[in-house]
Amino acid sequence: MRFNFFVILLTICLGSMIGKTQEPFKAEIDSILNLMTLEEKIGQLTLYTSGWDVTGPVLRENYLDDLRQGKVGNLFNAHTAAYNHNLQKIAVEETRLGIPLLFGYDVIHGYKTIFPISLAESASWDMDAIERSARIAAIEAAAGGLHWTFAPMVDIARDPRWGRVMEGAGEDTYLGSCIAKARVKGFQGSDLASNNTILACAKHFAAYGAAQAGRDYHTVDISENTLRDIYLPPFKAALDAGVATFMTSFNEYNGMPATGSKFLLQDVLRDDWKFDGFVVTDYTSINEMIPHGVAANLKHAANLAIQAGVDMDMQGAAYADYLEELVNENSVSISQIEGAVRQILKAKYQLGLFDDPYRYGDTLLEKNLILSNGHLDAARDMAKKSIVLLKNDNQTLPLKTSLRKIALIGPLANNQDNLLGAWAASGRASDCVSLLSGIQEVLNESQILFHPGCRINGEETDFSEAVSIASQADAIIVALGEERHMSGEAASRSSIGLPGSQLELVKTLSALDKPIIVVLMNGRPLAIPWLDQRVDAILETWFLGNMAGPAITDVLFGKYNPSGKLPITFPRNEGQIPIYYNMKNTGRPFNATDNYTSKYLDVANEPLYPFGFGLSYTSFRIENINIFDSVLTIYDDLVLTADLKNNGTVSGEEVVQLYITDKVGSLTRPVRELKGFKKIFLEPGQSEQIRFEIPIRSLGFHNAKMDYVVEEGAFDIHLGNSSTNTVTKSIIVQ
Numbered sequence: 001m002r003f004n005f006f007v008i009l010l011t012i013c014l015g016s017m018i019g020k021t022q023e024p025f026k027a028e029i030d031s032i033l034n035l036m037t038l039e040e041k042i043g044q045l046t047l048y049t050s051g052w053d054v055t056g057p058v059l060r061e062n063y064l065d066d067l068r069q070g071k072v073g074n075l076f077n078a079h080t081a082a083y084n085h086n087l088q089k090i091a092v093e094e095t096r097l098g099i100p101l102l103f104g105y106d107v108i109h110g111y112k113t114i115f116p117i118s119l120a121e122s123a124s125w126d127m128d129a130i131e132r133s134a135r136i137a138a139i140e141a142a143a144g145g146l147h148w149t150f151a152p153m154v155d156i157a158r159d160p161r162w163g164r165v166m167e168g169a170g171e172d173t174y175l176g177s178c179i180a181k182a183r184v185k186g187f188q189g190s191d192l193a194s195n196n197t198i199l200a201c202a203k204h205f206a207a208y209g210a211a212q213a214g215r216d217y218h219t220v221d222i223s224e225n226t227l228r229d230i231y232l233p234p235f236k237a238a239l240d241a242g243v244a245t246f247m248t249s250f251n252e253y254n255g256m257p258a259t260g261s262k263f264l265l266q267d268v269l270r271d272d273w274k275f276d277g278f279v280v281t282d283y284t285s286i287n288e289m290i291p292h293g294v295a296a297n298l299k300h301a302a303n304l305a306i307q308a309g310v311d312m313d314m315q316g317a318a319y320a321d322y323l324e325e326l327v328n329e330n331s332v333s334i335s336q337i338e339g340a341v342r343q344i345l346k347a348k349y350q351l352g353l354f355d356d357p358y359r360y361g362d363t364l365l366e367k368n369l370i371l372s373n374g375h376l377d378a379a380r381d382m383a384k385k386s387i388v389l390l391k392n393d394n395q396t397l398p399l400k401t402s403l404r405k406i407a408l409i410g411p412l413a414n415n416q417d418n419l420l421g422a423w424a425a426s427g428r429a430s431d432c433v434s435l436l437s438g439i440q441e442v443l444n445e446s447q448i449l450f451h452p453g454c455r456i457n458g459e460e461t462d463f464s465e466a467v468s469i470a471s472q473a474d475a476i477i478v479a480l481g482e483e484r485h486m487s488g489e490a491a492s493r494s495s496i497g498l499p500g501s502q503l504e505l506v507k508t509l510s511a512l513d514k515p516i517i518v519v520l521m522n523g524r525p526l527a528i529p530w531l532d533q534r535v536d537a538i539l540e541t542w543f544l545g546n547m548a549g550p551a552i553t554d555v556l557f558g559k560y561n562p563s564g565k566l567p568i569t570f571p572r573n574e575g576q577i578p579i580y581y582n583m584k585n586t587g588r589p590f591n592a593t594d595n596y597t598s599k600y601l602d603v604a605n606e607p608l609y610p611f612g613f614g615l616s617y618t619s620f621r622i623e624n625i626n627i628f629d630s631v632l633t634i635y636d637d638l639v640l641t642a643d644l645k646n647n648g649t650v651s652g653e654e655v656v657q658l659y660i661t662d663k664v665g666s667l668t669r670p671v672r673e674l675k676g677f678k679k680i681f682l683e684p685g686q687s688e689q690i691r692f693e694i695p696i697r698s699l700g701f702h703n704a705k706m707d708y709v710v711e712e713g714a715f716d717i718h719l720g721n722s723s724t725n726t727v728t729k730s731i732i733v734q
Contacts, residue, residue, distance in 0.1 A: 134186025422488025
């Protein structure tokens, strides 16, 4: 017998008439489960990729067969309104039960309108702008027929060699937690039933960013204290913001791959945190438990995953091939299968797909919303806020538009494709505005001299033509960095200096003795000690997306005063890695007068640029710091006020950062930890009082028994504009 979607609706209505329960959609889901075969239930736990490729959307025939037979309930990498409408029509009108499909896609930093990479957005320290970026991405994605994004990535990353640093919020737990909340709120909005919101997915659960040697997919070996205090809080923040789904990570934790970890998925996520959404694997991560060495075969791996609490199998077909067999031999119970199916059907109900399976994806909306002027304006605003001024000797910047000649040199100066960065969804290079085009908007053609100088990763030795052109200019802008696929998944680098012969190009240009401004475009911190010593100004612009050129131009010529702060430390060289601001101290901390203390023989301990660092075209002063009560209990708030003044002649924003140091603990504590920040805009000469209210409860950590505690004793409170430039006060907790 073949059912259709309307039979399902009638059954749901009859079930609803029997009586609602407090659990959302329980009666409706029960009605559907009663109609489903085991094969159809397993189909809801299956997620396959479509065959979309560069020649157009092509779904492999076997996937279409699976779809028609109810063996696949979810697809990813299928997008655009018309294409997804046709696939949904197959699911709703040609399958026995007509259960709608859930469509997912990697909408990481934009769908068609591409915003800065996630690490760049994090440099803005602007939660409203980050939330708006995710909101626009969701609006466009929903118009393109999508229901679900595999974002935000909330992995803490302390090793810049790891390519996926570009996809997250950097090295700090507190900042990462704030950004996780903002992104979840942006993607999911205030009501998932609205047809312009999409499900968010907190990934990768957990500790993926701690891969040894910064090598993607590599082993993770950290203590449970570090897991709970550093790596888990951003996931908890995403959950508190209402994130609908979690994704497992590729790495192991404590000897068990995350996809098979009952500790992570049951003890922490379900039991401790009470997560009530569904868990999806990363791409074939069930299958990868075989080479990890904990599963003898794919059937064994499928059993490990379902027992651990994985609800949906991405691409690996482990559930599709083996769950029925595992049920028949009583290794897996029907109730386990149905528990997972309930979570997925509930998500489809929350999105309103059972009310109208075609409510997402509207060709007219798609046409009007994609790359709209309003979205591009927001992308330009986000891009400006993401830029960090690392160096500006002798007020080289901002440049004057009245300069006679400006030379624009470098392989990224007139490049569009690399501006997208990795994980650029369906963004197109042709929709990006290059730096050259951005500068051409503010200068006359006669003022601009351009030459690429070299390739990004080439081995050129002859720079004579670039030098000849640059010699005619009053100032030289050099656009340098990485190709966009040098960072991202499977893009780890053992050496994070400028690739190819780019550094030699700058060294050659420096012989001209003209002001040199370096514009960096990259997806990770770079080791650039020579540039720091020898060029006049450095702008870290990351990969800024569609509106990179105009945004960088706004900063170069002073239309916008840079306000970005580093969300991750820049090392002097690779030998310092891992290097991050909230390290723990040693029994022999550095002492310049004592040889037997912790240091290198060949380089300073300090990074090139510390976490939280970023310059401005104006100067700010923090003064009149006042702590209302210096003796507090764990039930109190630390209340601190200070005056921030713009002492310069240019309006701008400053990020005031509050750090704490737990002086003595039952376990060793980091040298300092970010616990609050505020981004303030001030006109020249303007002052504003800023106020922090920090719950003492937030100053704690997990002790040897894994209990979260705030211990009595002395705490230092540091207030400043970076992790190293601060003023210190003290409090006592009793």
